[in-house]
């Protein structure tokens with residue numbers, strides 16, 4: 228996902244300077260990596276070169292100068308075009324879970340694979356409890372709930388793969404054991 | 406807000422590791438099918454324990470045995486000081502009426518009765534006066550956000566509404582343990598979420614211990630702890646010290 232489009236989206240709610248954008252980003256996307264200031268400024272400059280945002284004022288506080296940006300009409304068109312584009316479904320994401328199980332089986336250790344899968348399941352479920360609490364806590368905002376739903380669905384998909392893997396490994400263990 | 410702390414306070418007079426239910430070496434067979442093949446398990450006071458596992462692994466059988474509905478072929482179930490597997494049917498039936506609540510996938514409401522009559526039913530059956538029972542029913546319907554359905558009959562309710570009425574009925578006797586078998590199994594995601602959110606909130610408020618059977622990890626995530634049933638056995642517990650290391654990797658990628 229492009230940081231540029233995320234900043235454009237945040238800016239479409241009104242003029243902001245880089246620092247505000249960073250703060251708002253980190254708050255609205257708690258599961259994402261916090262944005263670095265440098266990244267915010269280089270992205271804003273790029274968006275400006277592309278004619279998608281426009282500096283409208285410079286605030287001088289005791290700290291550094293803060294340039295306030297707003298979205299241009301081109302920027303607005305761009306954000307809507309981006310929203311209409313689907314993301315490429317990625318069935319082959321780099322998956323450390325699957326790699327670990329494969330390696331365990333390669334070294335001929337079905338018991339180690341089974342054990343790893345059980346530990347991993349517990350860690351996943353612990354994480355799912357966290358996101359479930361985010362949702363059941365009365366104080367969560369809609370964007371926090373949506374992010375939690377998304378995380379839960381993905382963890383659940385991992386677990387579903389792990390369940391099938393466990394059953395396959397279990398069958399293999401039985402085969403080896405007899 | 407501290408979302409990471411999951412442990413429920415234990416009443417001080419009970420000590421830190423007080424258990425509500427203890428099952429030892431449970432064996433249950435249906436004819437030639439061995440459903441439980443030696444299950445040992447402890448349910449702690451006040452916890453919400455998720456029992457998961459693939460379909461046919463023995464989850465429902467375990468729930469029925471813990472709840473004293475099914476008598477095992479071998480093994481024991483202890484409820485506090487009592488060994489309920491050694492008790493006769495009438496004594497277990499009294500226990501189920503007074504101290505246990507049971508909830509199934511389809512709430513099994515009586516279709517001819519209104520929501521408040523359905524919820525009042527367990528109290529009426531244990532001899533409470535109608536006025537008292539209906540007042541309690543109204544309170545419990547309100548706790549599950551379905552007070553406006555008091556005069557509505559089950560056929561006119563959505564699946565989610567009916568299940569919330571069913572939870573209210575399971576809780577109206579203020580049981581010490583609630584046994585729930587796939588309580589959201591027939592509901593879509595959002596209706597299931599609503600049932601679970603309220604069930605968990607009310608159980609915490611009432612300090613009710615919950616045994617929650619589900620095949621769905623997203624439902625299990627409402628619990629404090631999970632045990633997985635596989636082929637009628639529970640695998641040995643994983644040492645706790647090593648388990649919580651992961652889950653902190655997020656954001657580093």
Ligand SMILES: Nc1ncnc2c1ncn2[C@@H]1O[C@H](COP(=O)(O)OP(=O)(O)O)[C@@H](O)[C@H]1O
Nearest residue numbers: 435438439440459460461462463464465466467
């Ligand atoms: N009343 C019954 N009669 C015969 N077999 C049963 C009965 N109930 C369950 N079983 C069998 O016992 C095993 C465990 O079933 P169950 O406890 O319902 O599993 P789960 O709830 O995990 O799906 C399964 O093989 C199932 O087919």
Ligand SMILES: [Mg+2]
Nearest residue numbers: 464465466586
């Ligand atoms: Mg079942």
